Amino acid sequence: MASISTPPPGAKTMVLNMGPQHPSTHGVLRLVLELDGETVVRCEPHIGYLHTGIEKTAEAKGWWQAITLTDRIDYLCPLTNNLCYVLAVEKLLGLEPPPRAQWLRVLLNELTRLNSHLVWLGTHAMDLGAFTVLLYAFREREDILKMFETVSGQRMMTSYFRVGGVALEPPLDFFGRVRKFISYFPSKIDDYEALLTKNCIWIGRTKDVGYISADDGIALGLTGPCLRAVGVDWDLRKTNPYSSYDKFDFKVPVRTEGDVYARYLVRMDEMRESTKIIAQALEGMPEGPVKAEAPHIVLPERERMKTEMEALIYHFKIVTEGFRVPPGEVYQAVESPRGQTAYYVVSDGATRPFRMYVRSPSFANLQALPKMVEGRLIADVVAVVGSIDIVLGEVDR
């Protein structure tokens, strides 16, 4: 469609600019709305306000340095982005991390899913006026961020995964903290549901709002909870499992109504399922190393580096020169809290990526926004933008 410009004089419609500075657009998103009274006739998203050239920068960084870039793409689930990139490079190398590393990755990935859904819940509810939910959700999120800090030293930009495993064995109190967290977290989800699920104001603002059919959604590239809310039973953790997800027992919540309320219910159920996966990961965590045996690629343990000559030489070579990845291309997809996140990584045999492309679910989901809001009120735009759960960092990269 051609872009919205000022309508001619005497026209019935008005063009309103929403953003890029707006508390409800969840980042620097600009929505140009053509309005007829309060009804949205056309909606045109303008993006690019957070473009930082991450893909170009990655071509100048070593394979292991690019991990720190991946955190910042989708900053609400940094570990999921770390995982996707690291899996892609491991696929190119033909390297499989040990079982303990894979289970740790699943545990942390699900904690990240909880982290992301708590931010979604808090901000989405706050946009529609339920400020208490924000405070409750961020209180639990504090506990998750403290756990990330325990294991990687960073609350948000963790960069904890490495090619071949994870960076370090978690500290001794980490698993105890996770166990304590999941012992009380399901009751907190009950608290959030008590505030919202049967609340007539919440239902009034979210029921039958922002509907998109499954066919339209798939045609526009919609993935994730928004697609599961309209009946498409597709979760990459089940259909194309990675990192030992096939060893875990969990359900994939699916609804059929396809409105904002259904998306809310799907994500609340996903939080419960994630808690179950974390419990299973704690219970069955295999013993063993957290990094693969690949001397040319994976850094040796520091004690070995200090006592063995070969380990010292490998350490020196990897840190100064980097490791090489055989030529080829790989498209690795994972199920992030927003949908299908995929990394397209191309190698030409060098020590840095030849091309790193990030398929972000928010970029695709945002394309479906005009279809969901056209014909509805401005107030519904706020509800729908919150329900799609976009992160501008990954929309713009």
Added chain:
Amino acid sequence: MIPDELRNFPEASQLEEQDPSLLAGGQYDRGELTLEVSREKLAAACRWFRGRGYNLLSSITATDLHPIEPRFRVVYHLYAIAEHQPLRLAVRVGGADPRLESMIPVWPAANWYERELFDLFGIRFDGHPNLKRIVLPDDWEGHPLRKDYPTEGIR
């Protein structure tokens, strides 16, 4: 014409029976199937795969192989949701004015991906209703993801 190793894959062998000129090559590497298509046959190939159940266009992206010509390798990542099956289609395009046909009639999701390729690589898409820059400001000069564009930018 497809390489012999791909004859086991129904996507490739059935397409070959349908119209041998549609496929220009391909490979199966690291568990992923890539089919190479020529520029002129891109629309026909995309329609054929869309008809065979590849309903989700996951992404369209490109790699710049400068100074090798044709310099751009544009890849379409498809996914058949019912069969949980991914597929990659690759097409080479280059020259002073690289152009491809827009795939919006086949997958409406192609809209923003093609705008992104125009913005960052300078590849034009014929038939696109709104081919403007998307992530960079409208008055930006140059196409940053090209290999001859410096990482630090042009001052």
